[in-house]
Amino acid sequence: MEKYNLHPDRFFDPDASTRKYARDIYESIKDLPIISPHGHVDPSLFAENKPFLNPAELFIIPDHYIFRMLYSQGITMESMGIPTTVKTNKSETDPKKIWKIFAENYYLFNGTPSGVWLDYEFNIVFGIKEKPCAENALKIYDELNEKINSAEFLPRTLFEKFNIEVLSTTDSAADPLEYHRKIKQSSWKGRVIPCFRPDGLTDLSRKDWKDNLELLRKVSGREINSFDEFIEVLRERRKFFKSMGATSTDHGVFSPYTHELKSDEAENIFQRALKRKSTKEDARLFTAHMLMEMARMSLDDGLTMQIHPGAFRNHNDIIFEKYGADKGADIPAATEYTCNLKELLNKYGNEKSLTIILFTLDESTYTRELAPLAGHYPALKLGPPWWFHDSIEGMTRYRHMVTETAGFYNTVGFNDDTRAFVSIPARHDLARRIDSNFLAGLVVRHIISLQEAMIIAKDLTYNLVKKAYKL
Amino acid sequence: MEKYNLHPDRFFDPDASTRKYARDIYESIKDLPIISPHGHVDPSLFAENKPFLNPAELFIIPDHYIFRMLYSQGITMESMGIPTTVKTNKSETDPKKIWKIFAENYYLFNGTPSGVWLDYEFNIVFGIKEKPCAENALKIYDELNEKINSAEFLPRTLFEKFNIEVLSTTDSAADPLEYHRKIKQSSWKGRVIPCFRPDGLTDLSRKDWKDNLELLRKVSGREINSFDEFIEVLRERRKFFKSMGATSTDHGVFSPYTHELKSDEAENIFQRALKRKSTKEDARLFTAHMLMEMARMSLDDGLTMQIHPGAFRNHNDIIFEKYGADKGADIPAATEYTCNLKELLNKYGNEKSLTIILFTLDESTYTRELAPLAGHYPALKLGPPWWFHDSIEGMTRYRHMVTETAGFYNTVGFNDDTRAFVSIPARHDLARRIDSNFLAGLVVRHIISLQEAMIIAKDLTYNLVKKAYKL
């Protein structure tokens, strides 16, 4: 076990002049408030403001970034306490046992962003002074557990300590947003807002599509027997989300194919879906059409539209069947944007009042498709490096590959996109450091001046994200 | 507004030893003559040798690299003076107003190659000592305008000052090359040569194909009623181009698919095209066949063959309809070479006397397909980083990704590929700096010696391009 010693210049290039500039730039932005415009933190945390349950429940069990790596090395899901639907398998319920496995295998996170974030969380958020390992596992567990149960580490207190100006959750279209309502009605002043994500309703290939439609019917109190009614209810839900503070929508699709159907085509597909008779091709066309509809509504209601394509969800059937979704088994696939987005961009891409933020899991598209598209269409902006690419190398590659063609001002700052609330400051700190280091590299090669770099750094950290997400 | 201070070591790595070697290598090549074997400068510039109209006409209106970025940030095409076919829209005609918008938004080019080139043009070519911004916009405009109208800044004078040994334009197959003739017949000794580009005739899917055929008929004075006649006329045009100084042809295709048709297949497709009845598949096959024909003719007449695939031209229909082609709305798409080029390379790739220069907008093909192909087939060479990739990062990635498999000697030096004449020295200077820096990186890591690096630098800057393009 090693002493923790988070270096003040960590993640900066070793060259002395680059490092000096990186430090200067970082110093100028490190204390800016955190804007978290897209993520998956559970709003009940802030509505209820209860202590976190225990270190295993806080750091391991809900975080697929963590248990994915442990699972890949042969550690069972059950031993990590992942709940299972299979009656014959029993998941570990002793958080200390789970924690011990995690600590023993902490070296697996060396060189990974999870390792970097965890180091920050343990050392800076929780003041742990040793790196976890087999020997100190239980000592650290106890230390964490004690802190978790103190007033200082309640969710709302951490929210303020983290200097979060606004945090967006991600919520299904039929969500009544009860926790958001509670937060709003409370005396607490933290700004936690929802984001409208209708994936469960726009993807006809999902087995739960009709269940989701039923939830939508219930929450809206309206019958949905036609495509027009469906669209009308979605429009109302967007309005409701907006009234609850939402400034954006989000669309997770396998392919970013966009295509406008004629109204009878859309209606026919919808009717087949109601009868559970829609085909694969129906589903493909329906999603393509719904992206067009969502853009049209965004033009009307002003919600910023996010598109997150390219993940093959639940690639491992056994894991999905036994443990459900979001269990570390989503795998990216090659994604095509130039042809797939043509219809959407031709119809809405020239609109200056619309903002479409595009993400990718396929880095080969940065220089080939995404930067050229964002460097042309006024409505289109590029989201930050996402998921597997939200990392030291991933963020560095992003800036190197995107900036020359799209510039800085067709990007929108950082997203933490996390369900791990206490990792938020760690993730934003890392992003700020990587951007500072990238800008220092431009200064030291005399491409821009230090003064310009500092202006850009503030824009990347704060101004661009507020503008793109209308926060 | 900041003072310009173009650093003598700009773009070199900050490490002191790398920087020292980079400087030494760069010093050894910086004054070599410029060979510009592929580009889009208008030959009338040198035929007429008139002063440039004004700074907006020189730097902004004809350069889609520039207005693309401004358009992406919501600035209208009209306000930048881009001519439009739509009668209700009026384009700005006051060059000072256009210039002001440009200057106010000059910060958008920070970190982009356009920014780097413009800095060079303003500071080094025109001696401007401040970076453009809102405050100094008109002062700089006036300064530039005065210079533009002095004898020192006439096109031919700049050509000589830039130390250009030869400049190739790009010309459609039916072009009578009148300006080239005027240049040849003038007393001026500058070498400006044409390049044969028959895209308008080899792509049956273009709406102007029959118009282009008619132009070909007129310029050749021959009837073209069969595929054989078509081929024969193209052969004659190549001969004419060669007599006017051309040493190369150029082929812009969406896909580099190559396939030889049987003569009756080609004839049938051609006849359908004459009747405007050709299909998409006809067009695909025809282009594939024409690449084979062009290679065969190159083997005969010795013209170096360039292939520029992978751009989805005029992706934004609204922009195309209102403002025409080349308006910043061409977007790259994934490109396949290994299978698509098989027929061409099997038939002609083993010919030592033939040179085929291949370009890409899809960097994922550098290590996967292009370097392995060029590292095997004697006829095949790799063109330099093209368009979006003609940049600090793009050129650096190219050398890092291509060199190990293709070596230096299966590449062909630099192309500026520009229509912005005054950017030519800026672009060549940047390329020389990036190559010097790359080679310095090899020296400092003890992969090659400084002496070897200097030989390679000269080959990359001067010898390889002259050899590949037979200049």
Add this chain to the structure above:
Amino acid sequence: MEKYNLHPDRFFDPDASTRKYARDIYESIKDLPIISPHGHVDPSLFAENKPFLNPAELFIIPDHYIFRMLYSQGITMESMGIPTTVKTNKSETDPKKIWKIFAENYYLFNGTPSGVWLDYEFNIVFGIKEKPCAENALKIYDELNEKINSAEFLPRTLFEKFNIEVLSTTDSAADPLEYHRKIKQSSWKGRVIPCFRPDGLTDLSRKDWKDNLELLRKVSGREINSFDEFIEVLRERRKFFKSMGATSTDHGVFSPYTHELKSDEAENIFQRALKRKSTKEDARLFTAHMLMEMARMSLDDGLTMQIHPGAFRNHNDIIFEKYGADKGADIPAATEYTCNLKELLNKYGNEKSLTIILFTLDESTYTRELAPLAGHYPALKLGPPWWFHDSIEGMTRYRHMVTETAGFYNTVGFNDDTRAFVSIPARHDLARRIDSNFLAGLVVRHIISLQEAMIIAKDLTYNLVKKAYKL
């Protein structure tokens, strides 16, 4: 001609602190034994232990890495002594003439991994003190020739001098492994083991498939008239290979598509193949099914399964017809893993006792598909950078692109994958240097500690490869 002076810090970053750490890490692993778990060295070398024939036969004629580059520059295969089946062409038989061409063109290898390996072989293995060039060609030839014929440079002596702990060859399924038997029965203690590669039998599109089946029939002494018999014989061959020391199988496929056929489907395809009536689609399905079968057998017999996909073999028909396979004309193509491997990974990927090692020639899949897959499935590990990517830049990119998502422990150390026996220490030395330098980069940016880096370095060099290949 330049003096050789292989720098002790070669290939390390120039930054002083990075270089110091790199050196420290490298020093800690440089003398570890070589584990060569996958390659193409001819086992007869060690069975017979005869001197190498001459420098041309040792360095040039059998090594497609070398003559590929020379051929790309217009040097004929005949002049390099490559044997040809064409009676009218005569291949050069004077090794000195071949050597002279090679030496004159040695500069072509500047900046390539071949150049780096050759420098090591000449300078360190053979003690040559000048870099080859036209002037010193014959002097160096004589020096090499003399050494080759001394006892010190016999294959077994070099094997020991290179500190090779184990070397795996690659052998077709029908190979009787006679040389392996001889080595085992000799008094020599070197560990040379076979690897089971049934490509000739699993790819129905090969012209020699029936010949290979006949060889299998002969070596097994069994009739093979049904798919079940075919499978049974393969199982027995695996058993035989295992008894001869094999710990792995290897599968070279164009596409890594996997799919389990029903038993009658497999039987029908097999019967069509016996009658030479199988289709392209039959071949595609058969290979997909055989990958499933091989995984199943690996789960039974414990042999580690390697998959090497993505090479378009014999892309140049003329070269293949005149000179045969493995002549530098294999070209990578884009490769899809996420969808293609789904069936295999769903059925076998969760098995902890199975190891499947996946390689790629398509670097765009590192971050997009391979690292996410290996970062989840327990059975899956990523092989090292392969073929064109086994290079300074290629290995560096691999670590940068793979580590953050897959970690270090889902990789399996280095493969030299070479048929050039004397290049083995050069290749392993390079890999160790690049890994040391990469780890130093993590240390200097305070991502991991030097102590952690040293542990990882030893794991990458020695422990992980032994574990993955069960050596």
